[in-house]
Amino acid sequence: MREAEFLQTLHFNSLRLADGSLVNMSVPIVLAIDDAQKHLIGDSKRVALFDSKGDPVAILNDIEIYKHPKEERIARTWGTTAPGLPYVEQTITNAGNWLIGGDLEVIGPIKYNDGLDHFRLSPAELRAEFTRRNADAVFAFQLRNPVHNGHALLMTDTRKRLLEMGYKNPVLLLHPLGGYTKADDVPLDWRMKQHEKVLEDGVLDPETTVVSIFPSPMHYAGPTEVQWHAKARINAGANFYIVGRDPAGMSHPVEKRDLYDADHGKKVLSMAPGLERLNILPFRVAAYDKTRGKMAFFDPSRPQDFLFISGTKMRTLARNKESPPDGFMCPGGWKVLVEYYDSLVPSSNGKVPEAVPA
Amino acid sequence: MREAEFLQTLHFNSLRLADGSLVNMSVPIVLAIDDAQKHLIGDSKRVALFDSKGDPVAILNDIEIYKHPKEERIARTWGTTAPGLPYVEQTITNAGNWLIGGDLEVIGPIKYNDGLDHFRLSPAELRAEFTRRNADAVFAFQLRNPVHNGHALLMTDTRKRLLEMGYKNPVLLLHPLGGYTKADDVPLDWRMKQHEKVLEDGVLDPETTVVSIFPSPMHYAGPTEVQWHAKARINAGANFYIVGRDPAGMSHPVEKRDLYDADHGKKVLSMAPGLERLNILPFRVAAYDKTRGKMAFFDPSRPQDFLFISGTKMRTLARNKESPPDGFMCPGGWKVLVEYYDSLVPSSNGKVPEAVPA
Numbered sequence: 001m002r003e004a005e006f007l008q009t010l011h012f013n014s015l016r017l018a019d020g021s022l023v024n025m026s027v028p029i030v031l032a033i034d035d036a037q038k039h040l041i042g043d044s045k046r047v048a049l050f051d052s053k054g055d056p057v058a059i060l061n062d063i064e065i066y067k068h069p070k071e072e073r074i075a076r077t078w079g080t081t082a083p084g085l086p087y088v089e090q091t092i093t094n095a096g097n098w099l100i101g102g103d104l105e106v107i108g109p110i111k112y113n114d115g116l117d118h119f120r121l122s123p124a125e126l127r128a129e130f131t132r133r134n135a136d137a138v139f140a141f142q143l144r145n146p147v148h149n150g151h152a153l154l155m156t157d158t159r160k161r162l163l164e165m166g167y168k169n170p171v172l173l174l175h176p177l178g179g180y181t182k183a184d185d186v187p188l189d190w191r192m193k194q195h196e197k198v199l200e201d202g203v204l205d206p207e208t209t210v211v212s213i214f215p216s217p218m219h220y221a222g223p224t225e226v227q228w229h230a231k232a233r234i235n236a237g238a239n240f241y242i243v244g245r246d247p248a249g250m251s252h253p254v255e256k257r258d259l260y261d262a263d264h265g266k267k268v269l270s271m272a273p274g275l276e277r278l279n280i281l282p283f284r285v286a287a288y289d290k291t292r293g294k295m296a297f298f299d300p301s302r303p304q305d306f307l308f309i310s311g312t313k314m315r316t317l318a319r320n321k322e323s324p325p326d327g328f329m330c331p332g333g334w335k336v337l338v339e340y341y342d343s344l345v346p347s348s349n350g351k352v353p354e355a356v357p358a
Numbered sequence: 359m360r361e362a363e364f365l366q367t368l369h370f371n372s373l374r375l376a377d378g379s380l381v382n383m384s385v386p387i388v389l390a391i392d393d394a395q396k397h398l399i400g401d402s403k404r405v406a407l408f409d410s411k412g413d414p415v416a417i418l419n420d421i422e423i424y425k426h427p428k429e430e431r432i433a434r435t436w437g438t439t440a441p442g443l444p445y446v447e448q449t450i451t452n453a454g455n456w457l458i459g460g461d462l463e464v465i466g467p468i469k470y471n472d473g474l475d476h477f478r479l480s481p482a483e484l485r486a487e488f489t490r491r492n493a494d495a496v497f498a499f500q501l502r503n504p505v506h507n508g509h510a511l512l513m514t515d516t517r518k519r520l521l522e523m524g525y526k527n528p529v530l531l532l533h534p535l536g537g538y539t540k541a542d543d544v545p546l547d548w549r550m551k552q553h554e555k556v557l558e559d560g561v562l563d564p565e566t567t568v569v570s571i572f573p574s575p576m577h578y579a580g581p582t583e584v585q586w587h588a589k590a591r592i593n594a595g596a597n598f599y600i601v602g603r604d605p606a607g608m609s610h611p612v613e614k615r616d617l618y619d620a621d622h623g624k625k626v627l628s629m630a631p632g633l634e635r636l637n638i639l640p641f642r643v644a645a646y647d648k649t650r651g652k653m654a655f656f657d658p659s660r661p662q663d664f665l666f667i668s669g670t671k672m673r674t675l676a677r678n679k680e681s682p683p684d685g686f687m688c689p690g691g692w693k694v695l696v697e698y699y700d701s702l703v704p705s706s707n708g709k710v711p712e713a714v715p716a
Contacts, residue, residue, distance in 0.1 A: 076433070081439045
């Protein structure tokens with residue numbers, strides 16, 4: 001991003017195009033450089049960008065270097081400057097004091113060579129895939145966790161609702177986040193194995209499901225980030241977006257509370273400039289119904305029958321090779337999770353202590 | 359503000375109207391209540407608002423009470439949560455944990471009974487005044503400090519430029535901020551006396567100048583606040599807005615630097631949603647030209663000839679009954695400033711120490 005785009009992102013969560021229209025853009029996509037790199041660039045008008053192996057991947061033309069106002073960037077993106085925000089500590093705190101923007105010229109498709117590139121479809125490739133499948137509605141589901149039967153219920157119920165609305169062939173874009181996630185989240189390669197099992201076990205229908213990786217880093221920036229999550233999926237051909245409680249949220253890094261109001265994400269998304277075309281499908285809350293032995297939509301008239309199994313709880317069960325209640329997750333998917341935790345070095349008593357939610 | 363307006367203000371600096379258009383709104387206008395007040399309101403659908411003397415001034419109908427997310431409000435409005443932000447400490451830190459919004463029904467014009475109410479023209483009254491004067495252009499100047507000859511040069515030069523552009527009768531809206539200002543700023547009543555002297559002394563032409571009070575509190579929120587300053591003046595009939603370096607800025611309350619990049623205010627203003635109709639007139643920098651003995655536009659080819667007299671320096675001179683260089687401010691205006699500081703209790707040696715810029 002150039003500075004004009006960076007400032008519009010921070011202040012307005014949207015960019016004005018040359019024709020006067022607004023597109024949503026809530027999260028800065030910027031490249032930081034330090035004093036030495038700035039000095040090295042000198043008066044050059046363009047720079048090459050290299051991957052971690054030293055191969056060139058893109059050229060940034062007609063460059064512009066401007067100050068990196070870290071505190072302000074953090075405050076306006078996260079609504080807090082408290083220490084302990086995962087993405088901030090990973091990417092911003094130790095980054096350079098300058099940002100470099102320009103016109104990006106990508107040399108070829110970006111490859112990760114991690115065995116998962118076939119899942120990394122570009123927006124154009126996704127749109128072509130939906131056309132190939134004759135989809136007349138595409139609904140997107142953003143996730144960074146293993147798929148349990150509550151998620152699956154939500155996705156199959158959404159398809160049902162779209163059929164009832166008159167669509168003939170609604171297709172699900174199951175779009176797990178593939179960039180940086182915090183240390184206690186399950187890594188991408190294991191999540192992809194788990195998602196494949198969920199399709200193999202028939203929990204989701206492969207005919208009406210496209211699985212692809214969304215190669216963005218997780219910011220945990222709540223109402224600000226959910227706009228980016230939705231906007232990117234519109235670009236990829238989705239016209240319905242499923243949004244739940246506290247999307248992209250986390251616990252406050254310092255205070256004993258959630259960082260964001262659980263309802264703000266949905267509210268902000270529904271009012272965001274540039275997202276007027278998006279149809280938002282609010283989550284119904286799913287939980288484990290003890291009387292029926294399966295995940296079901298929560299019925300507030302009989303709360304005592306329902307068990308809420310948090311991501312933290314799920315991870316702790318899998319780490320300790322304990323089983324969740326029958327019907328919480330398909331057995332094949334659960335096995336992948338247990339294998340993942342088995343692959344980690346265990347603590348001395350063979351049990352992993354419950355993670356502090358972060 | 360209701361919560362939907364509050365959230366749009368924080369995230370987008372603009373509100374979407376029923377017809378789909380956007381109006382700029384960068385600063386939350388909210389009313390905080392505490393737990394006891396919330397309890398007292400109970401299920402009531404409307405509340406009366408009273409002034410400090412206990413007289414009712416307005417009714418808030420069809421009310422809505424929602425959480426007051428102070429940290430997030432501060433971070434998204436100021437781009438920092440550092441302690442020591444004047445408006446935050448004055449108005450937010452000790453405020454209640456709830457906000458109350460609704461449909462405001464004002465009982466009558468708000469009176470302050472401080473002898474200055476004749477200066478408090480409503481937007482409709484200002485627009486009527488500009489029509490009465492047959493203004494074909496209105497240019498607004500926001501200030502919270504005494505007017506010196508550098509300001510005056512800027513305003514008279516702006517009028518000259520507008521005449522050159524073909525306008526026949528450009529009128530100046532001199533619109534000093536009348537709400538809360540930080541402790542070391544000169545109080546409103548003394549500033550108004552000073553402004554009157556500036557007109558009496560002929561530094562500004564009363565025929566083409568409307569002086570009115572802008573009854574808003576100063577937030578010192580830089581690029582966020584300058585949008586509010588401009589938007590409010592558009593509502594009052596202005597179509598040109600003069601903006602300088604670092605508008606509504608201040609020093610960082612903790613770090614040794616300005617809180618905002620001096621250029622961000624103008625840049626953000628030029629891109630702000632809902633302010634497309636506004637014509638922004640960038641400040642030329644004025645300083646004291648020692649070779650000519652008067653305020654003049656800074657000439658970068660001979661920097662050694664110019665003296666920059668900051669607001670802090672000006673206040674210190676007036677406090678200590680020292681004179682600024684001839685031609686810095688009209689004598690009548692300067693006398694008012696000296697009288698103001700004379701009216702304060704002096705320190706033991708009769709001199710007031712230089713204020714720490716805040």
